[in-house]
Amino acid sequence: MIAVAMVEDDVLFRDSVRNALADAPDVVLAAVAATQAEGMALLEAAVADVMIVDLGLPDGSGIDVIRAARRRWPACEVIVATVFGDEDKVLSAIEAGASGYLLKDAMPALLVDEIRNVHAGGSPVSPMIARQLLRRLRAAPMVSECEGKERLSAREIQVLERMALGYTMIETAAYLGIAATTVHTFVRRIYKKLGVCSKVEAIDAGYRQGLLQRRGR
Known part of the structure; x- marks a missing residue:
């Protein structure tokens, strides 16, 4: 429940x-x-x-x-x-x-x-x-540095990419071949490293810091 x-x-x-x-x-x-x-x-x-x-x-x-x-x-x-x-x-x-x-x-x-x-x-x-x-995301300036924050690991970037594409934790876990609880742990680490409190903020920070690539049509 x-x-x-x-x-x-x-x-x-x-x-x-x-x-x-x-x-x-x-x-x-x-x-x-x-x-x-x-x-x-x-x-x-x-x-x-x-x-x-x-x-x-x-x-x-x-x-x-x-x-x-x-x-x-x-x-x-x-x-x-x-x-x-x-x-x-x-x-x-x-x-x-x-x-x-x-x-x-x-x-x-x-x-x-x-x-x-x-x-x-x-x-x-x-x-x-x-x-x-x-x-707002389109208007935000792109930066390549993590602005002094701890950098994400390769796996954490993979999780962030799936978040940006709209996948749930369960779907991300299936895609990466790991447990959903492990994905949840990665998400919490991403929030901490980027200094954010929500998924939308994490995705915004990912684009601004160059961790995520903007996709064209």
Whole structure:
């Protein structure tokens, strides 16, 4: 079972997600919070596998909850579910440690699939948000040095390449002929060496540092 925690103040959206998860045999809604303070309190309880966080909470920003979750629940993947699609909020959420960013125009039933996706090592992103990130990547300057950070090993670069192509940890493990737990270890090393907290940040750093090659059409 995938245990999910949700920090969401919109009652209608919260209930629609709750109903969608109730029909999923492999996903359970383990905890719910409606405010930033309640979300922070959740982090003192048992660790969830996936956390869904809204950014616009009545007593503060969900960004602070994401940042705290990365510190206290490092194995938990965070998906932002929000109405905010502006670049500043997207980048702030990713920098805080979010592994996915979805706009609330997505159907709650689709969110169940994205929970499975992020739990398997994916990074669900709404198309409009993905377009913003791609524009930013295209505009980012290329550098060949690792900017003082520890360099990745050949195997870690292989894993990073599969991440950039959109493969899950399970698919990467099958491709490389290693265990999924080993891939997870490589991913954590990549994050540490690149000084990042999420898959999107790792891929961005990989392109900027010349570890990944941009592909043409």
